[in-house]
Amino acid sequence: MESAELLLTELVTNALQHTGSHGFFHVRAELRGSLCRIEVNDGSAERPKLREATLSDESGRGLLLVDAISHSWGVSKDGATTWATLVSDEPAVEPDTDFVCERALSISPDANAAAAARVAARTQLAIMSWPGPHNVAVDVLYVLVRNAVEHGLAEGSAGRKLDVWLRINARGELLVDVQDHTCDFPRFEQAVRGELGRGLWGAQRLGAVLSWFPAGHGKTVRAILQPGPVDL
Structure with missing residues (x-):
């Protein structure tokens, strides 16, 4: 929570620098599973830039902090929206169950x-008629299954299979679920950051x-994919 508050503070401060103290900006925060995404739109076409502040500078360290504490951050193509994400090691509390x-x-x-x-997924996605990129979906599934085989098999689970689900929710998103045999995921955030390997990253x-x-x-490790192009 403290990291999210700090990210929001720095992004809003950055927006105020672009719009002035009487400018207007829009803030959007979304929690999806273990990922929190914060967006601030200031309406300016001037893209914020990461720069090194000197010891004598009284400002200019905002994006350095964002870069240091966020999982990822970026700027929209029109330059108006700056976004940042955080990933939690805690499990998702209320996973999506609204499937069509x-x-x-x-x-x-x-x-x-893997x-x-x-x-198998290529055939099922064709049957399901999901409108998103099937090649991306099967690549993501490949990563999740490989991760489950390498890290999610508990002692005494010989003979048990991995349960894999492909699900489309009411928003048209594809949910790729892989259930393995261990009950926790230590250092999940580090894994997604790429600090423990390149798979989940x-x-x-x-x-x-x-x-x-x-x-x-x-x-269950879940990946959610949008039905259309994704802004990375």
Whole structure:
């Protein structure tokens, strides 16, 4: 919460510098799973730039702080909106359950699991007629299944398969769910940042919003993909 408040403060301060003390700006905050996204639109076409402040400067460190504490940040193509995201290690409390279509896959957690999931998902996505980029979806699924095989198999789970779901919600988003056999996800934020490997970081760079939550006797790692182009 403190990090989110600090991000909001710095983004609003940046907006005030662009619009002046009497300018208007719009703030939007959204929590999706374990990811919080904050956006501030100041209506200015001047793109904010990250710069190094000197010891004598009284300002200019705002975006340096944003860069340091955020999971990712950026500026919209028109320069008017600056956004930043934070990822929490805590599981999502209320995962999305409003589905209009879903397909289940049962994958054996062996060396061929990720490749098998990719092939099966191509067929299911075609049947589901999801309008988003299928190649991105199967690549994200490949990452989640590989991650589950490498890190989500508990002792004594031999013979148990990975449960994989492809779901479309009422907003047309595709939810890729992979349930493994362990109940927690330590250092989830570091994994998404790419500090523990490139897998989940790569899925996030493909436009996936990642989260995790307890499910059954294990946990589910979820990736949400938009039905259209994603602004990275």
